Amino acid sequence: MREYDLIIASDGINSLFRDAQHNAFGVDVDVRANKFVWLGTTKVFDAFTFAFEETEHGWIWAHAYRFAPDCSTFIVECSEETWRGLGFDRMDQPEARAVCEQVFAKYLDGHRLMSNAAHLPGPAVWLNFRRIKCERWSSGNVILLGDAAHTAHFSIGSGTKLALEDAIKLADVLNRLRSSPSSPREGDQPKGGGAALSLEAALDEYQAERSLEVLKLQNSARNSTEWFETLERYAHFEPLQFAYSLLTRSQRISHENLRLRDREWLETVERWFWKRATGGRSNKTAPPMFAPFRLREMEVMNRITVSPMAMYSAVDGIPNDFHFVHYGERAIGGAGLIFTEMTCVSSEGRISPGCTGMWNEDQVSAWKRIVDFVHANSKAKICLQLGHSGPKGSTKLGWEGNDVPLDEDNWPVMAASAVSWSPVNQVPRPMTRADMDAVRDEFVAAVRMGLECGFDMVELHAAHGYLLSSFITPLQNKRTDEYGGPLGNRLRFPLEVFAAMRAAWPSDRPMSIRISATDWAGEDGITPQDAVLIGEAFAREGADLIDVSAGQTWADQQPVYGRMFQTPFSDRIRNEARLATMAVGNIYEPDHANSILAAGRADLVALARPHLIDPFWTLRAAAQLDYRDVAVPPQYLNGLTQLARNLKRDAEAAALKV
Ligand SMILES: Cc1cc2nc3c(=O)[nH]c(=O)nc-3n(C[C@H](O)[C@H](O)[C@H](O)COP(=O)(O)OP(=O)(O)OC[C@H]3O[C@@H](n4cnc5c(N)ncnc54)[C@H](O)[C@@H]3O)c2cc1C
Numbered sequence: 172m173r174e175y176d177l178i179i180a181s182d183g184i185n186s187l188f189r190d191a192q193h194n195a196f197g198v199d200v201d202v203r204a205n206k207f208v209w210l211g212t213t214k215v216f217d218a219f220t221f222a223f224e225e226t227e228h229g230w231i232w233a234h235a236y237r238f239a240p241d242c243s244t245f246i247v248e249c250s251e252e253t254w255r256g257l258g259f260d261r262m263d264q265p266e267a268r269a270v271c272e273q274v275f276a277k278y279l280d281g282h283r284l285m286s287n288a289a290h291l292p293g294p295a296v297w298l299n300f301r302r303i304k305c306e307r308w309s310s311g312n313v314i315l316l317g318d319a320a321h322t323a324h325f326s327i328g329s330g331t332k333l334a335l336e337d338a339i340k341l342a343d344v345l346n347r348l349r350s351s352p353s354s355p356r357e358g359d360q361p362k363g364g365g366a367a368l369s370l371e372a373a374l375d376e377y378q379a380e381r382s383l384e385v386l387k388l389q390n391s392a393r394n395s396t397e398w399f400e401t402l403e404r405y406a407h408f409e410p411l412q413f414a415y416s417l418l419t420r421s422q423r424i425s426h427e428n429l430r431l432r433d434r435e436w437l438e439t440v441e442r443w444f445w446k447r448a449t450g451g452r453s454n455k456t457a458p459p460m461f462a463p464f465r466l467r468e469m470e471v472m473n474r475i476t477v478s479p480m481a482m483y484s485a486v487d488g489i490p491n492d493f494h495f496v497h498y499g500e501r502a503i504g505g506a507g508l509i510f511t512e513m514t515c516v517s518s519e520g521r522i523s524p525g526c527t528g529m530w531n532e533d534q535v536s537a538w539k540r541i542v543d544f545v546h547a548n549s550k551a552k553i554c555l556q557l558g559h560s561g562p563k564g565s566t567k568l569g570w571e572g573n574d575v576p577l578d579e580d581n582w583p584v585m586a587a588s589a590v591s592w593s594p595v596n597q598v599p600r601p602m603t604r605a606d607m608d609a610v611r612d613e614f615v616a617a618v619r620m621g622l623e624c625g626f627d628m629v630e631l632h633a634a635h636g637y638l639l640s641s642f643i644t645p646l647q648n649k650r651t652d653e654y655g656g657p658l659g660n661r662l663r664f665p666l667e668v669f670a671a672m673r674a675a676w677p678s679d680r681p682m683s684i685r686i687s688a689t690d691w692a693g694e695d696g697i698t699p700q701d702a703v704l705i706g707e708a709f710a711r712e713g714a715d716l717i718d719v720s721a722g723q724t725w726a727d728q729q730p731v732y733g734r735m736f737q738t739p740f741s742d743r744i745r746n747e748a749r750l751a752t753m754a755v756g757n758i759y760e761p762d763h764a765n766s767i768l769a770a771g772r773a774d775l776v777a778l779a780r781p782h783l784i785d786p787f788w789t790l791r792a793a794a795q796l797d798y799r800d801v802a803v804p805p806q807y808l809n810g811l812t813q814l815a816r817n818l819k820r821d822a823e824a825a826a827l828k829v
């Protein structure tokens with residue numbers, strides 16, 4: 172490599188080469204919240220061991236694993252609060268080790284803890300993990316490798332593997348370099364074989380391939396880091412569920428992965444889940460998604476729901492034959508609970524001219540026909556979602572342009588404040604108290620009509636930037652009266668509407684609230700922490716279920732998409748506020764649903780788009796998981812049996828190939 176005069180900087184997390192050119196490498200450092208100290212012990216652990224101990228100052232835990240025939244790594248971690256509470260901030264090395272030996276005595280069997288910095292004077296080396304990312308992995312003649320370029324939290328233990336794979340890839344591209352930087356053209360035959368590369372092309376290939384792998388691991392590592400940072404949230408779980416939550420924390424291991432690793436243990440989890448779900452009536456060994464769930468006097472037969480989805484197909488707010496077939500088909504498709512699309516409480520409250528409504532008798536009889544069919548032909552329950560479009564009203568049908576105003580016949584819109592959804596949308600009229608009275612009464616009237624139709628449940632839509640959401644989010648609510656300002660004020664009107672609806676809805680039937688758990692706007696908008704308070708506020712007014720959606724509350728949102736991307740918000744509300752929640756958002760496989768439910772991240776799982784294309788999603792999942800105790804219309808029984816048989820045969824053939 173002499174001709175090229177390259178420096179390969181593999182000098183670790185504190186890389187001096189990287190830090191000397193901080194801007195050129197585009198270094199991003201995220202200092203995480205927990206404290207950890209890296210210790211060793213002569214106690215040999217036969218398997219990777221997590222030891223969790225509760226102290227009067229909070230939880231502290233160890234990640235312990237053998238790294239040599241006679242030695243184990245023993246990393247002790249806790250929150251900063253616990254760390255200070257236990258006095259670690261004031262202790263030197265031997266004192267800190269002595270406290271850890273005492274706390275973890277039952278795991279150490281008399282073995283001592285050792286520090287690789289024991290000879291150093293001063294306080295014990297407690298660190299905050301630093302997640303490093305670099306936009307560019309090379310600058311001038313310096314090439315970064317391993318921890319110098321990227322780090323992934325030690326709880327997923329992949330740092331060494333990543334560093335070695337970087338080295339292998341770098342060796343590969345450098346071996347393909349053309350003989351000298353000044354050799355005339357690419358394509359010469361290099362020593363390593365293959366077409367010769369320029370240095371620039373070689374480094375591009377190195378970074379492009381490796382950064383993708385690193386990103387995947389860093390995403391999993393972030394989930395795992397966050398799990399340990401919010402561990403107190405799960406401390407009330409029963410040990411079995413706590414262990415399940417721990418094992419699936421990075422989202423790289425799912426329910427079916429666990430089955431492959433330890434079928435017997437997973438079946439213990441499934442039995443535990445069913446026992447809890449049925450109040451001890453059943454301890455079936457079956458997937459969690461098929462276990463029943465109770466809200467007040469309504470029991471849904473399983474945990475899968477058809478999420479609310481506007482069909483933009485009504486005329487004058489009246490559902491028609493399309494809706495009859497659409498909802499009927501999804502009811503017989505096996506989901507336990509079906510939500511209607513956002514059904515509007517007034518003509519002006521519609522999003523588009525195609526939205527369904529609940530403000531007159533024609534609408535009541537059309538909805539009643541649908542509800543009667545669902546009840547007569549399926550075991551599914553049906554929930555009426557009620558909403559008012561507010562600032563996002565008077566727009567085109569979804570497929571003609573989302574949130575785009577009508578070309579003609581627009582109607583005036585209102586909202587919390589005179590903030591338009593986007594520059595092309597109308598500036599809404601800020602609501603007066605008289606407007607609030609009228610809208611509240613429309614919601615109550617719609618609830619009464621819903622009861623007449625026979626709906627099992629009602630949901631209030633307070634998400635996605637529509638009228639009630641425009642009060643909750645500070646990005647839209649600019650009021651200076653008692654309905655604006657702090658969260659408590661912004662919630663005042665939505666809570667008033669909910670309470671009035673609750674009073675009109677029978678006490679034995681449940682109600683839910685749909686919220687946007689984040690505005691995807693950082694600290695300027697609703698944060699997941701606010702969402703916990705919002706969930707609690709509605710629960711105090713009688714909400715039985717928090718339907719946890721996210722975003723769509725302002726036009727410039729910056730969402731972070733991915734599989735199950737909104738589930739962490741449901742997890743947080745469920746386990747911090749201890750409320751029943753429904754998760755939604757890019758959940759599309761039975762394995763996702765089972766993992767979410769068994770890990771206690773939600774009580775119900777809603778799927779929207781998968782149900783658009785496959786009304787029978789739940790029955791298909793039953794066939795795939797070979798679960799037969801599912802409500803299938805007798806007319807369709809043969810189809811389910813055949814599908815289950817074919818899928819089983821395919822799975823067996825695939826296993827043989829492996
Ligand atoms: C607490 C903890 C536990 C971990 N556990 C695991 C695990 O179980 N499994 C796993 O795969 N990964 C684990 N990791 C991550 C793993 O240690 C690193 O990702 C891996 O060591 C990175 O390798 P590297 O070669 O890039 O850096 P390092 O292993 O840090 O090597 C860098 C080397 O450069 C040397 N150096 C630095 N500056 C200079 C200089 N100026 N001159 C000369 N030499 C210099 C250092 O002394 C060091 O030897 C853990 C990390 C932490 C913090």
Ligand SMILES: Cc1cc2nc3c(=O)[nH]c(=O)nc-3n(C[C@H](O)[C@H](O)[C@H](O)COP(=O)(O)O)c2cc1C
Pocket residue numbers: 478479480481482511512513556569632685720755756757758777778779780781
């Ligand atoms: C066509 C369509 C219409 C929707 N209409 C509504 C609606 O009326 N009310 C609502 O709360 N959410 C609505 N949503 C959002 C979905 O309920 C769901 O939250 C979102 O699509 C994410 O879930 P998914 O990834 O399973 O599709 C709609 C989604 C789609 C795709």
